Structure formats: C-alpha cells, structure tokens
Amino acid sequence: MEHAERLLAAAGELFYRRGIRAVGMDDVRAASGVSLKRLYQCFPSKEALVVAYLERRDERWMGSLTSYVAEHGGSAEAVFGWLERWFAEDGFRGCGFVNAYGELGATSEAVAEVARRHKRRLRDYLRGLVADDLLADQLLVLVDGATVTAMVDPERATQAARAAGQAARALMTAREK
C-alpha cells in the first residue's frame, strides 16, 4: 500500500479520536510505520496532513451516507437511520469537521475552508433529497444537531437520532400538503 494512504489512515484515526493538536507528527509516524522523512515528503507540513485528512474524511463520510441512503429507498428519512448506526460505532466522537473547525478554524484558513466545503456539500446532497431549500436547511440543522448531542452525551445518542428523524418526517409531511 502506498505511503500516503497508510499515513492518512493512521492520522485520520488519531486526529479524530484525540483531537488534532493532541497528536504529534511522531505519533503519526509511529502509528503508520512510515518514516518521518517520507512523511514530510508526502505532506510538507502538519497543516497539509490535516487538510488531506479532512478531504479524505469528507469523501468517505459522504460516500458512506449516500450509498446507505441509496440502498434504503433514497428518502431523506434514511439519513437518520444512517446517523443512528454511525453514532453507535466504536470510537464515534462527533463530526470531525466541526471538531477541526473549533480547534483550528480561528488559526488556519485552510482548515476552515475545507470544513465549510464539507458542510456545503452535505447541504447540496440533502437538497437533492427534498423538495425545497428551507427543508434542506432544516435537515442539515437536524443532522448536525443530532451529531453534537450524540458526541457530548453518548447515552442520548440514539435518542437524538430518532428525535431528529421523527422531526424530519413531520416537517416533510407537513410540507407536502
């Protein structure tokens, strides 16, 4: 396997689980088994590695969500079924983009940018699932809100996913009339 991929796999796990500033480049080296010299050949700085981590996470996260929804009838309701499953995954720790933005958004414009792009991509995807813009905004708010609740208070994670899903259903049927 290519070095960049091993690095991104290790860095992704560490950054997401511990927070970005809590992970040193040497931790990434140790977890990936790639030498420090090659690490800096693949990614010229930690910021570059962080941005690459977020871009990879965006691809995988969106890919997982969209394929799940496609396999479950393509309705917006399926989004919340996927959320409930995600929240129950081992090592779930909220939205990697929100966490990265909170930690580094004020310092690194590149990190802020990639987080913003991810949220816009998510909104665009949701917009394709429903009839109008207001509903898309509301779905985005429900998804992010449930994710926050699930992160901070894991005991209420599935409760939050279901409450959000029920809200989405209610809003959609109300809009149909």
Next chain:
Amino acid sequence: MEHAERLLAAAGELFYRRGIRAVGMDDVRAASGVSLKRLYQCFPSKEALVVAYLERRDERWMGSLTSYVAEHGGSAEAVFGWLERWFAEDGFRGCGFVNAYGELGATSEAVAEVARRHKRRLRDYLRGLVADDLLADQLLVLVDGATVTAMVDPERATQAARAAGQAARALMTAREK
C-alpha cells in the same frame, strides 16, 4: 477577589475566540494584567482555569437565553430569536462547550463533564418550555444544529436560525393536535 474575575474575563475571551490549546497561560496573564504567580494562586492549573471558564460561560449563556425568552413571552419560539441575535454578535464562534469538548473531551474528563452538564441543563430548560420529552429533544437538536451551521458557515447563520425556528414552530403546532 477581583483577580479571579479579571482572569476569567480575559481567559474566556481568548479561549472562545482562538480555541483553548492555542492560548497560553502567558497570554492570559498579558490580557488580564494579573501576574502569573497570582494566576496560579487562583487556578492551580490550566485545566482548572478551563473548567472555571466553562462554568462561568454556562451561567452567563443560560442567563442571557432565559431572560431573553422570559421577556419575549416565554415561548420556545423566542429561543430562536435569541439564537439569531447571538449568531450576529461580533466574535461569535459557535458553542464554546462543543468546541471545548472536541478539543479536550478525549483528554480531560473534567472538561467533558462540564460540557455534558451544560447540554443537560439546556435540555432541562427547553423541557420546561414545551409539552413533552420528544419535543424537548428536538428543540435541543435544532439549537445545536443551527449553532454549528452558523459557526462553520457564517453567511448562512441567520438563515439557519430562521430555518430552525420555523421547524420548531411546525413541530409544536403539529404536536398540539
């Protein structure tokens, strides 16, 4: 002990705006005008200062929200009017508790705890505004989701607040029947 208050005011501003790990104890000293020695007399470690910052933020944030809602008829809809105003404030950078949790929740159990307590307190307050538990969960999700959207994509901040408020109204009237 006015020193503690000066320290908390300076630390609160810095921690919230820049992120916690990006702020050194010396930055807090410089911004507060309190000597380092006294800083460590008031708060024996950075973690203690961070916890005190979050507790103070909880009090003030909840106080601002609840008094606004009380002055605007005491309905849950007013929550979203308050949100819209908050999002437009200078230096708004999302929920300080979510940001702190994302940055330090994996490292410091004390920080995770105080963030969790804040979210529970908020949910309890919302529970008092509406008729049942499901609706309270949904309001919490809408509040946190709108806050996330407003942080990551400030151009859509008021749009997010209004979409969330409209969703809350729709859910409440649907529940009345």
Next chain:
DNA sequence: TATCGTAGAGAACGACCGTTCTCCGGAGCA
C-alpha cells in the same frame, strides 16, 4: 530605622512539538 512578609516581573526549567539533519546499512551495478 530595622525587619519582615508579600507581591510582581520575569528568568528558569523540563517537557514536548514541528521540522530538519546526520549517520549508517543495504541494494544495485560495474
């Protein structure tokens, strides 16, 4: 005035971090 306690300024300390550099062993080739 002499003495003591206190508080502030900031140097010092040890740890760690991002990044670069040095050194060494082995693979490829003549």
Next chain:
DNA sequence: TGCTCCGGAGAACGGTCGTTCTCTACGATA
C-alpha cells in the same frame, strides 16, 4: 570487491508551553 545512491532511524534544533523559582521593591509594624 568497491562505489554510489537511497531510505530509515533517530538525534538535533529552535520554539513554545505549563509551571516553578528567584530577585527585587515596597508597605506595614515595632
């Protein structure tokens, strides 16, 4: 065998951070 090139291991470097310590000035008390 001898030479060269490459990559890995990890030391080194400059900087920052949390925390503690030193030194000095000053105010109160007898």
